Amino acid sequence: MTSIETAAVIGLGYIGLPTAAILATNGINVIGVDVNQSTVDAVNRGEVPFVEPDLGVHVAGAVSQGHLKATQDTPAAQAYIVAVPTPFRDDRSADLSFIEAAARGIAPQLQGGELIILESTSPPRATRHLAEYLLDLRPDLSLDGAGGSPVIHVAHCPERVLPGRVMIELVTNDRIVGGLTPEAASLARDLYAVFCKGEILMTDDVTAEMAKLVENSYRDVNIAFANELSVISSKLDIDVWELIRLANHHPRVNILNPGPGVGGHCIAVDPWFIVSAAPTESRLIKTAREVNDAKPGWVVSEVVAVVESLVHGAEVAVLGLAFKANIDDLRESPAIEIAVDLASKLTGNKINIAEPHVRELPSRLQGLENVELMDPIAAVRRSAAVVLLVDHEAFRDVAVHLDGKLLVDTRGFFKG
Ligand code: SAJ
Secondary structure, eight states, X not given: OOOOOEEEEEOOSTTHHHHHHHHHHTTOEEEEEOSOHHHHHHHHTTOOSSOXXXXXXXXXXXXXXXXXXXXXXXXXXXXXXXXXXOOBOTTSOBOOHHHHHHHHHHGGGOOSSOEEEEOSOXXXXXXXXXXXXXXXXXXXXXXXXGGGOOBOEEEEOOOOOOTTSHHHHHHHSOEEEEESSHHHHHHHHHHHTTTOOXXXXXXXXXXXXXXXXXXXXXXXXXXXXXXXXHHHHHHHTOOHHHHHHHHTTSTTOOOOOOOSOOOSSSTTTHHHHHHHHSTTTOHHHHHHHHHHHHHHHHHHHHHHHHHHTSOTTOOEEEEOOSSSTTOOOOTTOHHHHHHHHHHHHOTTSOEEEEOTTOSSOOGGGTTOTTEEEOOHHHHHHHOSEEEEOSOOGGGGGGGGGOTTSXXXXXXXXXXX
């Protein structure tokens, strides 16, 4: 049983808001903190500023019961959960400035006894950095009570939920809790046990940080294998989907799906944190990143070759901009890279983009003369070539309109 009654969640994004909502619907008084006033206002109205199944019901319920409210200012609380972005810099090292900004908000509120959990995906030793940063701001506190000083408890608890299934996986996934001290790990375990029905596994902070990075790198390496097979298969003129389907009949083979590249803010980012921490040793992990990052460029050259075989001025349908199926998240999306590149390479062709999960084109595609957002069937009907970039269910309906058109199906969507 946790003794924590009040928790502040710093960062109300794709992870922070679901975590705040699930804690609140399980009886914890939660104050969500975000720098963005429109996010704060939306949450206080019981609304969710992005698409995630079932999250709206949780937020609306928690706000109406008075268990969840949002503010721009970090309040006093017994626990702080930091769920802010950790992007990478140009040199691919992690940018911890959002974590430091969160710490500057928390530090003045600390009295001793608080639990501070870093949830953001972080490079090795980021949790230690957060603790040291807090203690620099508050030298009257300590991690071990040395000299009778009040203690703060610092832990890392990486999130591992899959966008699109967040509200289910928050409850059912196992969780890793890494404490700077065993007591910090126990306190964090007790807090997550309020809503987590999976196993809660305790370790130290750096192992917890690495576990999260390793999970996403494992997936990245396996997707890179599939993507490499798709390029090899194209060269050998064989169907990669059939190849993988056949190979996967082996009881110990499970090849993932090739695609237009790896997107999202996790799998395409996290492996770099490992590479940055151990550059000489991370050879496979680095190569996998490079293979996946090269895939959008390869798709563009395939599409350009197809379009060159068509009559001059033929229109091209591009289906999907999101980073994966059935979500509205366009961050780090290879589909956008491809669409932008096609628009600049195929200036004599109209690019008809369909993305049923957004109402307007992202800024990088706005104002381009040869690009228009339209509904999927209209896009396909007008076009001589069709490029499927995202396997949104909403695109099933276009299958009957593909006859006579040249198809570049980067996901094998129309095979299934
Ligand atoms: N993809 C492929 N082929 C595949 C699987 C995925 O090309 O066979 C592509 C997707 O289209 C997408 C990208 O990879 O562009 C990533 O998609 P994903 O569904 O594999 O993963 P994410 O980024 O949505 O979420 C991942 C998850 N990590 C793992 O599955 C190991 C999730 O559990 C993590 O919580 C999340 O990263 C995170 O926040 O780190």
